[in-house]
Amino acid sequence: MKKFLNGPWVLLLPTLIILTCVVLLPLLISLWTSFTPFKLTKPDTLYRFVGFRNYERLIGDIDFWIAFGRTVLFLAIALNLELVFGLGIALLINKITYGQRTLRTLMMFPMMFSPILVGFQWKYIFNDNIGLLNNFLREFGVIQPIPWLVDGVLANISIMAAEIWSSTSVFAILLLAGLLGIPKDPLEAARVDGCNSWQVFKNITLPFLMPFVFIAMTIRSLDVARAYDIVQMMTGGGPAKRTELLWTLISRTGYVDAKMGMANAMSYISIFLSIAFTFFFFYKLMQSRQQLSYE
Amino acid sequence: MLRLFLSLILAVSFFGSFSAKAETELWGDYSGVTLRVKLIGGGQYEGLYNEVIPWWEENTGGKIEIVTQKNHFELDKEIKKDIASGNLDFCVASNHTSFASQYGDIYTDLNSIMPASVLADYTPLILEHSTVNGRLVQMPRHSDVSNLYYQKSLYEDADNKANFKAEYGYDLTPPETWDQVKDQSIFFSNPPDFYGTQYVGKEEAIAGRFYELVIANGGALFDENYRPIFNSDAGVEALQWFIDLYNAKAVPEGVLNYLWDDTGLGFASGTIAMNLDWAGWAGFFNDPENSKVAGDIGLVRAPMGSGGLRTGWSGSHSFSMTESCPDKEAAASFLWALTSNKAQMIEARGGLSPTRPAIWDAIIAEKKAEGDEFMLMVFETFKMSLAEDAFTPPLIPEWIEFTNALYPELQAAILGDKSPEDALATASKKATEIMEDAGYF
Numbered sequence: 001m002k003k004f005l006n007g008p009w010v011l012l013l014p015t016l017i018i019l020t021c022v023v024l025l026p027l028l029i030s031l032w033t034s035f036t037p038f039k040l041t042k043p044d045t046l047y048r049f050v051g052f053r054n055y056e057r058l059i060g061d062i063d064f065w066i067a068f069g070r071t072v073l074f075l076a077i078a079l080n081l082e083l084v085f086g087l088g089i090a091l092l093i094n095k096i097t098y099g100q101r102t103l104r105t106l107m108m109f110p111m112m113f114s115p116i117l118v119g120f121q122w123k124y125i126f127n128d129n130i131g132l133l134n135n136f137l138r139e140f141g142v143i144q145p146i147p148w149l150v151d152g153v154l155a156n157i158s159i160m161a162a163e164i165w166s167s168t169s170v171f172a173i174l175l176l177a178g179l180l181g182i183p184k185d186p187l188e189a190a191r192v193d194g195c196n197s198w199q200v201f202k203n204i205t206l207p208f209l210m211p212f213v214f215i216a217m218t219i220r221s222l223d224v225a226r227a228y229d230i231v232q233m234m235t236g237g238g239p240a241k242r243t244e245l246l247w248t249l250i251s252r253t254g255y256v257d258a259k260m261g262m263a264n265a266m267s268y269i270s271i272f273l274s275i276a277f278t279f280f281f282f283y284k285l286m287q288s289r290q291q292l293s294y295e
Numbered sequence: 296m297l298r299l300f301l302s303l304i305l306a307v308s309f310f311g312s313f314s315a316k317a318e319t320e321l322w323g324d325y326s327g328v329t330l331r332v333k334l335i336g337g338g339q340y341e342g343l344y345n346e347v348i349p350w351w352e353e354n355t356g357g358k359i360e361i362v363t364q365k366n367h368f369e370l371d372k373e374i375k376k377d378i379a380s381g382n383l384d385f386c387v388a389s390n391h392t393s394f395a396s397q398y399g400d401i402y403t404d405l406n407s408i409m410p411a412s413v414l415a416d417y418t419p420l421i422l423e424h425s426t427v428n429g430r431l432v433q434m435p436r437h438s439d440v441s442n443l444y445y446q447k448s449l450y451e452d453a454d455n456k457a458n459f460k461a462e463y464g465y466d467l468t469p470p471e472t473w474d475q476v477k478d479q480s481i482f483f484s485n486p487p488d489f490y491g492t493q494y495v496g497k498e499e500a501i502a503g504r505f506y507e508l509v510i511a512n513g514g515a516l517f518d519e520n521y522r523p524i525f526n527s528d529a530g531v532e533a534l535q536w537f538i539d540l541y542n543a544k545a546v547p548e549g550v551l552n553y554l555w556d557d558t559g560l561g562f563a564s565g566t567i568a569m570n571l572d573w574a575g576w577a578g579f580f581n582d583p584e585n586s587k588v589a590g591d592i593g594l595v596r597a598p599m600g601s602g603g604l605r606t607g608w609s610g611s612h613s614f615s616m617t618e619s620c621p622d623k624e625a626a627a628s629f630l631w632a633l634t635s636n637k638a639q640m641i642e643a644r645g646g647l648s649p650t651r652p653a654i655w656d657a658i659i660a661e662k663k664a665e666g667d668e669f670m671l672m673v674f675e676t677f678k679m680s681l682a683e684d685a686f687t688p689p690l691i692p693e694w695i696e697f698t699n700a701l702y703p704e705l706q707a708a709i710l711g712d713k714s715p716e717d718a719l720a721t722a723s724k725k726a727t728e729i730m731e732d733a734g735y736f
Contacts, residue, residue: 037732040375041397041692128549129487129561145487147548150710238497239551240706255372257696258397260379 030264038261040254045261054265063241064249064266071246072273074156078163078227079220083213085164086171091201093172094179104176107169115166115226119233122162123149126234149235152242159234159243163227170223171216178212179205210288218281222274246270318653319412321631325357328625333374335389335612336364339575339645343436343633346641351632357625367391371695374398386620387629392435392610393499396427397692402615404430408627417634421611421650424687433613434630435650437575437642440597440609440685442676443476444562444580445469445569447593449483458482469595473508473536473606476569476598480545483568487547492569493558494537496551501537501705502698503608504571506688508533513602517689521735523726526719532601534708534715541709551706563588571597571606577646577673592669594676597684607684611650646670648677693733700725 034054038046058064093103110118125132126148134145148158182205190200228247231237237248246266254263334344341364348359362385363373371394377383383401390402406414409431414422417435425433449455450467459467463478470476480491495501506516514529540546547553547561555573562570563580565587583589597606614633616626632638636657639649643658655678662671688694701722708718730736 040379041399043379043381123552129547129566130564143487145548149552150549235552236497238703238706240710240712241703242710252699255375256368257699258375259696 031268033261034265034268036261038259038264040258040260050261054262055269057262058265058269063244066241067237067244067246067249068270068273070156070244071270074160074245075221075224075273075277078160078167079217079224081160081164082168082171082220083217085168086216087175087209087213089168089172090175090179093176104173107172109169110166111169113166115229116233118162118166119230122158122165122230123234126158150239155235155239155243159227159231162230162234163224166227166230167220167224170220174212174216174219175209178209182208207288207291210291211285214281214285214288218278218285221277221281246273318416318636319410320635321410321413321628322354323624323628325355325622325625325628327356328622329358329360330387330620330622330626330629331360331362331385332629333363333370333385333388334361335367335370337366339647340389340612342645343638343642347632347635347638350637351629355625355628357629359629367394371397374401383617383619386617386622386626387633388615388617389436390433390613390615392424392433392613392690393688393694395425395433395613395615396690397695398432398615399692400430401617401619402430402432403618403620403623404432405434405616405627405630406431408616408623409434409631413631416636416651416653418650418652424611424690425613427690433611433615434634435611435613436634437639437647438609438611438650438681438685439573439575439648440607440677440680441571441573442597442680443470443569443571443595444576445593445595446565446567446588446591448591449568450593455482469593470569470598471595472599472601473511474601477536477539477545480540480569481543484543484545486544489566490547490568491545492540492571493546493550493553493561493567494540494571495555495558496553496709497706498554498702499695499698500554501551502701503688504606505530505533505537505701505705507597507606507608507686508536508600510686511600511602511604511606513600513604517730521689521691521730523723523730525726526716526723529600529602530719531715534705534719537705537709538711538715542711551709562586574648574673574677575646577670579646581669594672596676596680605680605684607680607686609681609685609687643674646673648674648681691733693729696729697726700729 033046035051036046036048037050037053089107093100093107096103113121124130128134128145128147128150131148133148134142137146146154148154186204187200190204195203225247228245228251231243231245231248232251235243237244237252250263250266250270253266254260334340344361344364352358363370365373367389370389374388375397377385378398378401388402390398395402414431418438421435421438422431425431425435450469456467459479459482462482465475467479467482470479476492483489483491494504509516509525509527509529512529512532514525514527514533516523516525518524541550553561558567558570559572559576559579561567562572562576563586577594580586580592581589599605614630616623616630620626634650636651636654639651639654640657643649643654644661649655649658655674659671659674659678662674704713704718704722704725707713708715713721
């Protein structure tokens, strides 16, 4: 006992207790509720075990799987576009010698808006009747209003535009930090050897930057659910479920329909999505680090 | 009960010219008592609190602590979370007849707390709608039903009259039926600058509008055992009405994302000919600072469906008292104050429909005396509509969940993703599952 009290476990104990209370217990409770018909308005249902009934229903629920697939597609497209735009912005700002600090501050402005506010402002921009975009297009002869938030493809693109506007700067900042950390010697040596800009970028800058890319991807793939507020404000997952993502579906099932047991079952299935994305990006991160150390 | 005393006085003492029958007052000495309350927020609702809370505090010595003030859908979510966590540490909350049955037995039965003389001041039918499983869990604040606002000048225009008669074969007058609304909407529409009408297009809002049209067409949502029966001729006809207007571009294309603010502001913008809306918008529509149609507004009772009935989806905003409230006498006094003659007169002056018969008489008399023809028309129309046309949605805990299953299917049919029959069949299947899970059959 004395050995235990003097050992490293004692030092770890506060952390373990906090992690258990803040992370493990809520996870276990929500896992339990996914095996119950728990309704928020009927607390007694928390103690009624129904086995895998919620999961069985979800497996046969086509609406859930369509939302699941749309969420994967949304994540894949939005994150990659954010990466491309973020990389472009970071490279441009890295080239600037005057006013870089001001531009870095300006670049962070979209991050300062709450997602709810971002949703409101983009809903207004894309409004078919009084929206800025349609009125702007009208000046160029597009008389018939474009139903940005109604058409299935356009509505998803509109939401993505809002999400990309809001979060590209996260990529840009992380990648800019990476760019600032690249040693100058290999870059100068490559130029002396006659490499053009593309060759320098492809063979030196990008490999150095890849660990930062995957760190940014991992952070954003876990953080992207913040876009729930944007989707909720702009379309609420509609019309006719055309923009339904897992986040809007789970939120409506859990808090409006009050079916928290079912919502948690949906969440646990979607956790696999997060784990898969995170695992993939960590795997790629390790690979790129190993490659850098070989070189 | 010592602190509680009842006194009968003439309500006229509150409002000068207001001559109504005597009201039972519920004052008491609640010095040292603080009531925690959760209230519906928004411009339309908060004026009442600014006047009634200081009035109650001054007369009782008690204090009101507003814990939450947010829109009703957010408040609903918060209260559901409170129920789940067992954290009902407030005394009074805003409620609604469409929502109340979800909350189980967290709210006190006011039959055993409110004196009969107090309850006698409210419209009996509204008290009935405020009752869940035989327990009166709400004190009604104001009632809602929708009627049809329209731009008068469109109907007075000689060219419009002649052209409409030539095209449709009958005179252009404010519509009496929903088929006429459709004809006239298509006639008036000139998209994208002007539309004949509009409708709320998502969530409970469109489900409620569909519901009232099904009833007006002679159908029903459920049979007596709560089996869904809206996949019927009346249901398809109701859904087809929404589809026809959308396809004819007689409503804005983004209408399926519209909620109440969008339709209200749309009509006020002057780009909509007819608008089915609640009484609370009347003052806004006729205010030149907010509305381009001020001074040009007509109002008729909601039109009839093919079943010969008028649409009349109705409900009442209300206040409830939690079972866990430690100061029920004080809370009862505050509930009374929030729904008293004084309180209802404040809201009636803003255009809201009172739940006390005495206030209807008082506000109509006041508007007559002021010569305010517009508001007089509003109150007389809504009074008749509430008396003769209004009906509530099924007062069951599953109402909101049911509407969440129904509305995406309505939207799918309106957008042409599904036929009305397919959409209603899918919605009916989902509704059956919900009612089965809830144990109705």
